Amino acid sequence: METLIYGGPVFTAEIDNLQLGWAVLIADKRITAVGPLDELTARAPQATRLDVGQRTILPGLIDAHRHLIGPSAAEITPELIASGAILGVRVAQDTLTAGITTVRDPGCKHDAIFELRRAIHAGLVPGPAIYAAGRNPTGQAAPRRWRNHYVRGPWEMRQAVRELARDGADWIKLVASHTTPASGWKFCQRYLTDEEIQAAVDETHALGMRISAHTEGLEAARSLVNAGADAIEHGTVLDDDLVRRMADLGTFLVPTLWLYTHDYDPATTTLDQLQAYRAFEAEHSRGFQRALQAGVPIAVGTDAITDLPPADCLVIELELMHALGMNTSAALRATTVGGAGVLGLADRLGRLAPGYQADVIAVKGDPLKDLRALTQVDLVIQRGRVCVSKLASTHTTGS
Numbered sequence: 001m002e003t004l005i006y007g008g009p010v011f012t013a014e015i016d017n018l019q020l021g022w023a024v025l026i027a028d029k030r031i032t033a034v035g036p037l038d039e040l041t042a043r044a045p046q047a048t049r050l051d052v053g054q055r056t057i058l059p060g061l062i063d064a065h066r067h068l069i070g071p072s073a074a075e076i077t078p079e080l081i082a083s084g085a086i087l088g089v090r091v092a093q094d095t096l097t098a099g100i101t102t103v104r105d106p107g108c109k110h111d112a113i114f115e116l117r118r119a120i121h122a123g124l125v126p127g128p129a130i131y132a133a134g135r136n137p138t139g140q141a142a143p144r145r146w147r148n149h150y151v152r153g154p155w156e157m158r159q160a161v162r163e164l165a166r167d168g169a170d171w172i173k174l175v176a177s178h179t180t181p182a183s184g185w186k187f188c189q190r191y192l193t194d195e196e197i198q199a200a201v202d203e204t205h206a207l208g209m210r211i212s213a214h215t216e217g218l219e220a221a222r223s224l225v226n227a228g229a230d231a232i233e234h235g236t237v238l239d240d241d242l243v244r245r246m247a248d249l250g251t252f253l254v255p256t257l258w259l260y261t262h263d264y265d266p267a268t269t270t271l272d273q274l275q276a277y278r279a280f281e282a283e284h285s286r287g288f289q290r291a292l293q294a295g296v297p298i299a300v301g302t303d304a305i306t307d308l309p310p311a312d313c314l315v316i317e318l319e320l321m322h323a324l325g326m327n328t329s330a331a332l333r334a335t336t337v338g339g340a341g342v343l344g345l346a347d348r349l350g351r352l353a354p355g356y357q358a359d360v361i362a363v364k365g366d367p368l369k370d371l372r373a374l375t376q377v378d379l380v381i382q383r384g385r386v387c388v389s390k391l392a393s394t395h396t397t398g399s
């Protein structure tokens with residue numbers, strides 16, 4: 001069965017501008033054609049017609065760093081798993097409703113994230129397609145409440161990667177380093193050695209998977225890039241030399257700027273500490289700008305954890321990128337093409353183009369003029385199926 005989506009401007013993520021008078025033709029789970037409405041109508045006269053009524057048509061959004069199952073703790077208990085899974089079902093639904101059709105999930109303390117992924121894929125519950133990392137290999141100094149899998153040395157690292165691959169991880173996320181609040185955000189602890197990182201990258205690539213890491217501070221970022229990692233998460237300090245190399249190598253940056261606008265506890269933070277935190281945040285912004293200027297591939301991740309309005313934080317992240325110099329078209333490409341790229345799926349996901357997965361949304365307004373248009377998602381089509389529609393029913397006509 002074919003469906004013709006038309007009635008508003010189209011942002012393909014391949015061309016900077018909106019295409020007026022265009023339409024998108026989908027059949028089953030794929031896009032079969034994108035182009036002028038009259039051409040597509042002639043090509044598929046029997047297609048079901050879906051009129052979006054002036055809304056902007058664009059690819060489904062991709063959050064490249066979102067924890068669908070947020071709760072974590074030092075110990076894995078039955079309660080942690082059960083409550084996390086229940087919450088995850090609700091968060092997944094909210095996320096899809098916000099137009100986010102794909103999530104790269106960077107960490108969960110337990111295996112419920114794999115079950116959630118399976119349930120969504122099987123159509124049991126609504127939600128975005130999930131690409132999950134599962135537990136995050138790291139060293140013993142990393143906080144116990146995080147989603148860690150502790151390793152000692154390169155051989156245990158290789159073993160951890162093999163086990164994660166066996167147990168269902170789609171990609172590997174390490175925790176390489178962390179700037180500690182206790183040091184007033186002045187000291188970055190490294191949890192993994194160069195040897196451990198290299199072992200993880202080699203083992204992951206040998207298994208045909210992609211690898212990234214929670215990376216703060218310049219040294220850890222260098223170590224990841226030197227080892228051949230596919231991406232770095234956060235990247236709070238990046239210098240000119242490193243961003244040049246990332247651009248050359250095609251190493252993705254998932255900056256999660258929004259996270260660092262509020263990642264401190266106001267109740268326990270003194271004024272001095274807050275100033276230090278703001279300096280740390282400013283350095284992060286400068287690193288992002290360096291990466292942007294150097295042409296580092298960028299994907300958009302919110303680091304949203306559970307109880308947050310999903311649409312808003314992705315849009316806030318895009319607005320922060322825009323405020324730091326990324327134009328709106330590039331921001332939209334980062335959360336579509338970029339998200340697909342960091343997953344290694346750039347040839348089939350994140351664009352409105354023939355052969356690509358039929359993930360299509362429609363929003364009120366023009367997101368190229370104002371990114372906040374993305375908060376008004378009225379249509380979500382995932383793998384060719386209408387999941388959310390606030391269009392008037394008269395707009396859909398079969399033939």
Ligand SMILES: [Zn+2]
Nearest residue numbers: 065067106303
């Ligand atoms: Zn995270």
